[in-house]
Amino acid sequence: MDLAFTPEQDAFRHELRTWLQEHIPAEPLPPMDTPEGFELHREWEKKLYEGRWSVVNWPEQYGGRDCSLVEWLIFEEEYYLSGAPGRVNNNGISLLAPTLFGWGAEEQKDRFLPKMASGEEIWAQGWSEPNAGSDLASLTTKAVRDGDTFVLNGQKTWCSRGAWADWIFCIVRTDPEAQRHKGLSYLLVPADAPGLHRRPVERLDGEPAFAELFFEDCRVHESNLLGGEGDGWNVAMATTSSERGLNLRAPGRFMAAAERLGELYRNLGPSADPGLRDEVVQAWMNAQAYRWQTYWTASRIAAGGELGPESSLMKVFWSELDLELHATALRLLGERGELVRGAPDAVDDGAWMGGYLFALSGPIYAGTNEIQRNIIGERVLGLPRK
Amino acid sequence: MQFAFTEDQRLFQETVREILTNECPPGAVRDSWTNDTGRVPGLWRLLADTGVVGLTAPEEAGGLGMSEIDLVLLLEEFGRAAAPEPLLEHTAVGIPLLRDHGHGALAVELLPQAAAGDVVLAVGLASQRFVLGGAQADVLLLQHGDELHAVPRAAVTCTPQTAVDQSRRLVSVEWTPSPDTLLVGGVEGRQAAEDAFDRGALAAAAQCVGVAQQLLDLTVAYVAEREQFGRPVGVHQAVKHHLADVAIAVEFARPMVYVAAWSAATAAPHVRREVSTAKALASDCVDLAARAALQCHGAIGYTIEYDLQLWLKRGWALASSWGDAAWHRRRVAEELGLPA
Numbered sequence: 008m009d010l011a012f013t014p015e016q017d018a019f020r021h022e023l024r025t026w027l028q029e030h031i032p033a034e035p036l037p038p039m040d041t042p043e044g045f046e047l048h049r050e051w052e053k054k055l056y057e058g059r060w061s062v063v064n065w066p067e068q069y070g071g072r073d074c075s076l077v078e079w080l081i082f083e084e085e086y087y088l089s090g091a092p093g094r095v096n097n098n099g100i101s102l103l104a105p106t107l108f109g110w111g112a113e114e115q116k117d118r119f120l121p122k123m124a125s126g127e128e129i130w131a132q133g134w135s136e137p138n139a140g141s142d143l144a145s146l147t148t149k150a151v152r153d154g155d156t157f158v159l160n161g162q163k164t165w166c167s168r169g170a171w172a173d174w175i176f177c178i179v180r181t182d183p184e185a186q187r188h189k190g191l192s193y194l195l196v197p198a199d200a201p202g203l204h205r206r207p208v209e210r211l212d213g214e215p216a217f218a219e220l221f222f223e224d225c226r227v228h229e230s231n232l233l234g235g236e237g238d239g240w241n242v243a244m245a246t247t248s249s250e251r252g253l254n255l256r257a258p259g260r261f262m263a264a265a266e267r268l269g270e271l272y273r274n275l276g277p278s279a280d281p282g283l284r285d286e287v288v289q290a291w292m293n294a295q296a297y298r299w300q301t302y303w304t305a306s307r308i309a310a311g312g313e314l315g316p317e318s319s320l321m322k323v324f325w326s327e328l329d330l331e332l333h334a335t336a337l338r339l340l341g342e343r344g345e346l347v348r349g350a351p352d353a354v355d356d357g358a359w360m361g362g363y364l365f366a367l368s369g370p371i372y373a374g375t376n377e378i379q380r381n382i383i384g385e386r387v388l389g390l391p392r393k
Numbered sequence: 394m395q396f397a398f399t400e401d402q403r404l405f406q407e408t409v410r411e412i413l414t415n416e417c418p419p420g421a422v423r424d425s426w427t428n429d430t431g432r433v434p435g436l437w438r439l440l441a442d443t444g445v446v447g448l449t450a451p452e453e454a455g456g457l458g459m460s461e462i463d464l465v466l467l468l469e470e471f472g473r474a475a476a477p478e479p480l481l482e483h484t485a486v487g488i489p490l491l492r493d494h495g496h497g498a499l500a501v502e503l504l505p506q507a508a509a510g511d512v513v514l515a516v517g518l519a520s521q522r523f524v525l526g527g528a529q530a531d532v533l534l535l536q537h538g539d540e541l542h543a544v545p546r547a548a549v550t551c552t553p554q555t556a557v558d559q560s561r562r563l564v565s566v567e568w569t570p571s572p573d574t575l576l577v578g579g580v581e582g583r584q585a586a587e588d589a590f591d592r593g594a595l596a597a598a599a600q601c602v603g604v605a606q607q608l609l610d611l612t613v614a615y616v617a618e619r620e621q622f623g624r625p626v627g628v629h630q631a632v633k634h635h636l637a638d639v640a641i642a643v644e645f646a647r648p649m650v651y652v653a654a655w656s657a658a659t660a661a662p663h664v665r666r667e668v669s670t671a672k673a674l675a676s677d678c679v680d681l682a683a684r685a686a687l688q689c690h691g692a693i694g695y696t697i698e699y700d701l702q703l704w705l706k707r708g709w710a711l712a713s714s715w716g717d718a719a720w721h722r723r724r725v726a727e728e729l730g731l732p733a
Binding site (some may be wrong): 008009010011012013016077269272273276277281284285287288289291292293295296297299300302303305306307310317320323324377379380381383384385387388389390391392393 | 394395396397398399462609613616617624625627628630632633634636637638640641644645646648649651652655656659661667670673674719722723725726729730731732733
């Protein structure tokens with residue numbers, strides 16, 4: 008056991024820190040979940056790509072640096088500590104890319120990965136439907152083969168940044184006769200496909216960052232099928248395990264938030280409620296625990312282990328940690344807690360309320376925490392299903 | 394960055410687990426509640442012969458010259474078995490204290506005897522109200538201001554304080570410091586006491602994790618078997634979610650305990666902060682595990698006859714000794730510069 012970083016890892020951290028200091032926009036960008044912020048964040052992705060920092064854990068041929076898991080974790084720590092802009096293509100990079108690496112044909116990887124890395128093509132996830140949320144396998148959007156083309160009909164919803172994204176990775180039903188999980192396929196849909204109509208939906212924070220997608224005889228070429236026809240569930244589950252585990256939300260962002268929470272406490276001075284100091288400490292300790300559990304897991308995977316249903320433990324932990332961090336900040340802020348971006352007296356320009364609103368979605372997306380606890384009970388602990 | 398144990402360390406853990414499974418089953422722990430010593434007859438000798446007792450002593454004193462990293466997995470096993478042997482006081486705290494700070498003839502004489510397990514150590518720091526196993530130990534390592542003393546049992550007066558876990562033979566100790574018993578004093582004495590406290594807190598945290606894991610395993614097995622309404626109670630989400638929360642708490646407390654062990658072994662800069670983070674998480678973890686375990690067992694868990702109570706009570710004791718969660722959170726707050 009050696010928890011010290013190697014000189015190479017320290018050098019990597021230093022190089023990144025220096026680059027970020029030199030390149031981070033002087034003024035914070037508007038939120039990426041607004042139309043103007045979305046495009047500015049795309050430009051930032053391009054800048055990251057030019058510095059070869061956008062996808063450090065990818066192979067070099069697609070714009071990455073072939074980094075190890077540990078280096079990727081270092082990247083995430085430094086990135087979020089620096090206060091750099093949010094990653095507008097995170098769903099593509101974290102959720103779709105691992106699936107492309109696992110299931111994609113060579114020409115698909117060559118076609119999609121470099122443009123994802125540069126931000127030229129930004130991806131959204133089209134999985135949920137009005138009647139298929141936690142019960143994803145009940146989805147009904149149909150894709151019927153017509154020669155070398157699929158014809159899509161149906162509706163997707165809660166598609167984050169779906170109104171502005173360039174591509175959408177979807178799960179659709181290609182065999183209506185097959186039962187539930189069978190008969191699904193994983194399809195990459197260009198946002199400008201004929202017959203695809205998009206309608207923005209305002210989220211809890213008021214930004215039009217959700218979209219509803221309506222497919223009306225929408226035609227998509229078969230070369231956009233990822234994995235085999237009917238393999239969609241297996242392909243998609245490969246995505247969710249990275250979504251829940253090592254890829255979607257690395258510890259770096261929570262460690263940075265915990266540092267900022269400590270700073271907020273110091274700036275505001277001791278609260279009238281002495282219990283709040285305990286809450287600040289608890290949130291900080293939980294961020295540390297998440298950090299080390301992740302390095303622990305990364306070492307296990309580097310030694311040939313796999314991340315199975317244990318990823319559900321991580322998903323519950325980070326989503327509840329995020330909520331705890333922001334709820335504590337709002338309690339510290341008292342009356343100013345409810346102020347949002349632009350309010351003259353807002354502390355940190357309302358970022359804590361913004362973060363709180365975002366954190367509230369954590370226990371819901373990527374499989375609700377109730378579903379995760381079922382998975383932990385049944386697949387980690389081996390409790391009976393019936 | 395290599396956050397994993399070696400094969401040898403894992404092998405040592407398995408060896409100790411096997412010894413405890415065979416020699417320290419629940420029946421033996423139960424007997425320790427009522428016998429003279431509060432311990433399992435013969436077990437200490439076996440552990441000494443395996444090298445466990447003297448693990449932290451230097452090789453020249455007859456020990457294995459190993460560190461907290463090697464010890465932490467064994468402490469976890471002691472928690473899992475609810476073993477009532479003084480591995481924490483003797484091996485995790487006492488021997489390192491003699492090793493690092495005992496310059497005089499007294500320490501030089503004691504260290505090999507402790508490493509061999511012939512002399513059993515107990516520990517009473519100024520921050521602790523009671524001494525565990527004080528009346529059964531041969532030598533008590535006691536703090537007096539900035540001084541640490543090694544006091545023969547015959548020179549102290551012990552008043553037993555009955556604990557809810559009756560294998561925990563707590564005593565309050567009256568004694569008078571003398572130059573003959575002095576190990577170390579002054580600035581170094583204070584440092585020695587602080588180091589000793591951190592080692593104790595780390596060891597207690599490791600045992601908490603072991604107890605919590607055992608409570609979880611016992612309860613998972615029970616709810617998978619126990620039937621009501623014609624099916625196992627473990628099929629219900631209310632039960633699954635209790636146990637999922639325990640699994641999460643154990644999963645995130647455990648690596649933090651290992652981090653603290655590494656920091657202690659390598660004298661890393663933030664050792665204090667990491668030990669306190671580990672102990673706070675581990676204390677809360679075992680408290681949660683105990684609550685969930687009892688609730689999911691129902692009335693059978695609420696009896697003396699059923700073995701669950703052995704771990705419930707050990708868990709409560711370990712959670713609150715060597716600084717409870719609130720105490721350690723306060724210390725982390727100080728380390729982070731958060732004013733009260």
